Amino acid sequence: MxxxxxxxxxxxxxxxxxxxxxxxxxxxxxxxxxxxxxxxxxxxxxxxxKLASRPKFxxxxxxxxxxxxxxxxxxxxxxxxxxxxxxxxxxxxxxxxxxxxxxxxxxxxxxxxxxxxxxxxxxxxxxxxxxxxxxxxxxxxxxxxxxxxxxxxxxxxxxxxxxxxxxxxxxxxxxxxxxxxxxxxxxxxxxxxxxxxxxxxxxxxxxxxxxxxxxxxxxxxxxxxxxxxxxxxxxxxxxxxxxxxxxxxxxxxxxxxxxxxxxxxxxxxxxxxxxxxxxxxxxxxxxxxxxxxxxxxxxxxxxxxxxHHFKKDEEWTWLLQGLWKYQWTDKKAELNQEFIDIMYDESQGISDIAIKLFMLTQWRALDKEMEQITPELIRSVAKDRLTLIRPALEALRSGKKRQIQNFADIYSSVSIDDYLDRIEAEQRQAERLELIRNELGYDVVEQTVNEVCAWLVEAGIDRQSAKRSAEQVVKAHLNELDRVDLHKEALKLALHTQPVPSSASTKQRGRSNSKVILTEPNDLRLIVSQGRKKKLSAYEALKAAGYIKNPLEFLG
Missing domain, CATH: 3.40.50.300 (P-loop containing nucleotide triphosphate hydrolases)
Incomplete structure (x- = not known):
């Protein structure tokens, strides 16, 4: 063969x-x-x-x-x-x-x-x-x-x-x-x-x-x-x-x-x-x-x-908060209760549909040269583009068992034991959501500080200096978080404020397996290290940073 x-x-x-x-x-x-x-x-x-993943933006x-x-x-x-x-x-x-x-x-x-x-x-x-x-x-x-x-x-x-x-x-x-x-x-x-x-x-x-x-x-x-x-x-x-x-x-x-x-x-x-x-x-x-x-x-x-599909609760809002940052329209629409309600109503708490609806709405806004997404636009896109799954969504929206049973992919009979187990699971869900928020941050500012801090630690900055530098830089650029290279600014600040280790401690660190501190934002090792986190090869990371040129540029 x-x-x-x-x-x-x-x-x-x-x-x-x-x-x-x-x-x-x-x-x-x-x-x-x-x-x-x-x-x-x-x-x-x-x-x-380890699970959290954020698109480049x-x-x-x-x-x-x-x-x-x-x-x-x-x-x-x-x-x-x-x-x-x-x-x-x-x-x-x-x-x-x-x-x-x-x-x-x-x-x-x-x-x-x-x-x-x-x-x-x-x-x-x-x-x-x-x-x-x-x-x-x-x-x-x-x-x-x-x-x-x-x-x-x-x-x-x-x-x-x-x-x-x-x-x-x-x-x-x-x-x-x-x-x-x-x-x-x-x-x-x-x-x-x-x-x-x-x-x-x-x-x-x-x-x-x-x-x-x-x-x-x-x-x-x-x-x-x-x-x-x-x-x-x-x-x-x-x-x-x-x-x-x-x-x-x-x-x-x-x-x-x-x-x-x-x-x-x-x-x-x-x-x-x-x-x-x-x-x-x-x-x-x-x-x-x-x-x-x-x-x-x-x-x-x-x-x-x-x-099951999500309820319209804190966890649903948490999912949308993470998603809402990624808007490429001329202006960013702030997440409010109206958006939360409409996204739930049109997706019925099915995360994959919500994410696709969010993307489709942005594409529609860009195509129609609209400045930002609106609740009305989400309704319109859902009506036009979710036609194949609309009967199933309508069944879920009705809450009627007989209608839902017609769609085997979305139906599950629930016994009283299942119901009691779900109450207990919801209590544990609230505890876990609190842990996730504590780890990633409750709001955009706190999440940004934690993300920049983690980036600095990965680059070799001690955690205390990394946290302090990240907080100062985010506070200084509070109204322009999306417009400033926060990683670069925080790294500059951390390098100026982090204590220089003594020769003795340097030797001691040399005998251990501690991370090498990368001292410049444009240090090639830092670029390769950060590229590795994004699953890029060293060549791809350096090329993306502009250090590897297209050979055709040098041909006359």
Whole structure:
């Protein structure tokens, strides 16, 4: 088979790193290379900082020609992410799930590699999962279901990408590792037709792509009954930490009893190799999930998650506050209660629709040469551009169960237990929102100070000086925050006020791993460092800063 015969499909990618073993600080996780190679267990403040993402923006871009500003608006859908309480809860669930799954799978235990290769294959072939010598985790997995467009897949991927996807192990405590490659996570879509064979082949292709194996080429002609144990074997050999299957509602399209067979296979993955499985989908997936997989995860410590549309509360306002900064119209429209009400009414608390509506409104304003967006313009754009989803939005707006049931992607029946759980979740949501606000800042000024301060610390300025400089610069330019390069001004001020270390302390710092302080705003190291935060190569960062010229400029 030539390389051109291999089908193309999409699976989510992350980073590839070499193992750096650290004390996990919990006794259960010690002396297991799979666990010690993972990042530290983050607190909620750190998670907030890691998840938050802000598009590149400067008020001077409002002076660009309209055809260029139209492209700037596109950054919102690509780069904007506002952490919310549900994201912190999901991150904690995934953190516990991955680690709990690895507790019973230590590759240094006797005969681990043999068991992983042989037993997983044979037990699943025989359909017998009893007696498998791996500790089944208490966290078998969970289902994440919810309304379309609420951010399930994008949020989940953002959290997964906080972890390396593949870790290369060479030696651990002086011993050779029997399994050099550890695949921490793998996220892929359920085939559109619910095909088990398609899922298995896509899985094998993904593993081949990540670690250079040839599972697909060797097994492409096999039937589903032969492929399922091979998939389990590959997952065991390469120490897969968590398997995420998105678009699980596609199982509704599966023929015969294939849906039940696939869900039963996920149960076997848990029972044989202790692999946690997360299933993600819309409410259409609920009928398929209410059978075998539900029984398997009944005792799961994580609990299933149902992401409903937002209420018009503090968290909805917080989402809009983060979004509202990014306006490329001639004038910025200030967020007020009228905008909050209209954005909710036209999106019904579905975050993806709200973000797209905000972008569409800006495009309309720029195209019509309007100075700024208005509530009336939002209404007009929603009426013209959201025609395909308007029936579903009208059903939500009505609040009538019978109408909502016509749209399976947005409907979920709610029991009294669900209602009580939701009250408790809302109390925790308020606590988490307070933490997020404390970390990022309550208003635009405070958020700007914290962002500039974090930038200075990353550049090597001590935190106290960074905080003081950021506060002074933001206060001095309070009425022109979008027009001044606050990072550059704050760095200048910090460099003039930060104490010069003594020669003794300099030597001491030289013996430690402290950051090198970058002393000039145009220091090439600073430019490269800041570019790395934006996922730019050194070449791209220097080119963007104007240090690398187009060679055609020098041709006469």
């Amino acid at each position: 030539s390389e051109f015969d291999v089908p193309l499909f999409h699976f989510s990618r992350g980073t590839f790193v070499e193992a750096d073993y650290q004390d996990p600080l919990i006794e259960d996780y010690r002396n297991n290379p799979l666990l010690e190679a993972l990042p530290p267990i983050w607190d909620e403040k750190t998670v907030v900082q 400067h008020a001077s871009e409002r002076e660009l020609p309209v055809h260029l500003r139209l492209h700037c608006v596109q950054r919102i859908s690509r780069d904007f992410f506002q952490p919310l309480s549900r994201h912190l809860e999901l991150e904690q669930s995934i953190s516990r799930l991955i680690r709990d799954g690895y507790v019973g799978r230590n590759p240094l235990t006797p005969n681990y590699a043999f068991r992983a290769r042989k037993d997983a294959y044979e037990l699943i072939m025989k359909g017998n999962t009893s007696g498998y010598p791996v500790n089944t985790p208490t966290s078998a997995g969970f289902a994440l279901v919810g309304i379309s467009g609420i951010g399930k897949s994008s949020s989940l991927l953002r959290i997964l990408q906080m972890y390396p996807q593949v870790i290369l192990h060479r030696k651990y405590q002086g011993k050779d590792m029997p399994a050099p490659y550890q695949i921490v996570w793998l996220k892929m879509d359920c085939p559109h037709d619910g095909s088990i064979r398609g899922l298995c082949l896509n899985f094998l292709l993904a593993v081949d792509s990540l670690v250079g194996t040839k599972y697909y080429k060797k097994n492409v002609t096999k039937n589903p009954d032969e492929l399922l144990p091979l998939m389990a074997q590959a997952a065991a050999v390469h120490c897969l930490g968590v398997l995420v299957i998105d678009e699980i509602q596609n199982l509704q399209e599966a023929k015969d009893d294939r849906a039940a067979q696939m869900l039963n296979f996920f149960v076997q993955l848990v029972n044989t190799i202790g692999l946690p499985v997360i299933l993600v989908g819309t409410y259409k997936a609920l009928p398929a999930l209410n059978g075998e997989f539900r029984n398997a995860r009944r005792n799961s410590g994580q609990g299933d998650a149902a992401w």
